[in-house]
Amino acid sequence: MAAEDVRALELDDIQNGVLHPRPVPYVATYLVLRIDDSRGGRAMLRELIPSIASAADPTSPERDAWLSVALTYQGLAALAVSRASLDSFAPEFREGMAARATLLGDVGDSSPARWEKPFGTADVHVLLTAISPDLARRDDLLERAREAYRHTAGVEVIYRQDAQVAATGREPFGFADGIGNPAVEGSGIASSNPRERPLNAGEFVLGYLDETGALPALPQPDVLGRNGSYVAFRKLHQRVAAFRQYLSAQSSDPEEQELFAAKMVGRWRSGAPLALSPEYDDPALGADPSRNNDFLYHDDDPRGLRCPVGSHIRRANPRDAFKDELIGVNRLHRMIRRGTTYGPPLPEGVREDDGADRGTVFVFVGAHLGRQFEFVQTQWVNGGVFLGAPGEKDPLVGANDGSGTFTIPRVPVRRRLHALQRFTTTRGGEYCFVPSLSALRWLASGFR
Ligand code: HEM
DSSP: OOGGGSOOOOGGGSBHHHHSOOOSSOEEEEEEEEESOHHHHHHHHHHHGGGSOBSSSTTOGGGGSEEEEEEOHHHHHHTTOOHHHHHTSOHHHHHOTGGGHHHHTOOGGGSGGGSOTTTTSTTOOEEEEEEESSHHHHHHHHHHHHHHHHTOTTEEEEEEEEEEOOTTSBOTTSOBOSOOOOOBTTSSOOOSOTTSOOBOGGGTSTTSOOTTSSOOOOOSSHHHHTTOEEEEEEEEEEOHHHHHHHHHHHOSSHHHHHHHHHHHHTBOTTSOBTTTOSSSOOHHHHTOTTTTTOOOSTTTOTTOSSSOTTSHHHHHOOTTTTTTTSTTGGGGGOOEEOOEEESOOOOTTOOSOOOOOOEEEEEEEESOIIIIIIHIIIIIISOOGGGTOTTOOOTTTSOOOSOEEEEEOOSSSOEEEEEEOOOEEEEEEEEEEEOOHHHHHHHHTTOO
């Protein structure tokens, strides 16, 4: 291995949004921009660069608010990046999320034909994210972004999505979220799971060794690819009333209802994991970051008697479940999630749909769209082969069609829930690339 392969993470060149956890509480705004003129696009980037935070000083409170910029394949083309360079990006990114809809389970109401415009069209070029613990700093970031595009001919904002944490701190189905994320070697940010070794930086940032010991393919030229990451951005509408109706129809009393809800997620509403508290919710455990992610499955709960093998969190991160077969295979499918929630919460106890749009802006960050996001989405969320239940999908976010089942292992007899519907609808999404700060400067300067 060449010495230069084992590089320290260049935090001052990586965008903060890649490595920094989402602040709590938070307010966020996502803007989509279209570039009609490559010179205008480059001018806008030039103005924007001073406001884009790097990942340096990871523990500074200033890092809790940031502006980040990501580009789609069409966006790079709109900036007049060369054909050879465009061709060097990952195939999933080049194709775009809409082209991969069937594979991802984005069918029926979730199909690109039904997506909110401009998602899935060739108009989505730039995705700007402004995120902050408070409204004042979010607005300040947006104002700085506005300064960059306001006076630039040939650049237009074509979509805006606001997001904010609910007063309860929970996502729309009513669960604490944003708990489990992998730690990145060299990021300076501690692991939320003391039993998970930080992952090699190349799993999340291009230009570094990944868990296979290889350097992932770098988009060319090096200055463009190095210190960049891929993003899967998805607006997922949540059918909260349908979720509540389903739970009450399946259970005999409110206590059982809460148990089934927890079994579907793998955590109680407070965030307390079933792996550590299988019988009842334990809000103190849920709120304690030193304990709420400190567990594995293989030795403590091999059959899923506490946390069902088919639950959302165990599918999305089976941790050490494959220990016997191949040590560490799960490390090839880890995902950084930077999601936020949007829309007004459905008031407690309401079971009728009020027609409001609410859900999660799901944001995956990593170096491998294919073996991380797409693998988890297709094989673990929407597939059941790996857990020996080929017909089952994720009960919370899987592409169920009303005939789905969810198995809850129990002794002496397992319990099986039937007639699972789809509780989330994809309203749009894009694959993006988050360039490093030097790549942004290279793009802004017309490739010099
Ligand atoms: C609206 C859709 C979704 C909702 C409401 C949702 C909700 C949740 C909740 C409540 C948790 C537990 C708390 C936490 O660790 O953050 C969680 C964890 C997680 N979710 Fe989701 N999720 C959604 C979509 C997805 C999708 C589509 C994927 C993957 C493609 C995914 C991957 C994960 C992962 C990797 C974890 C962490 C698991 C762990 O490390 O234990 N989620 N999600």
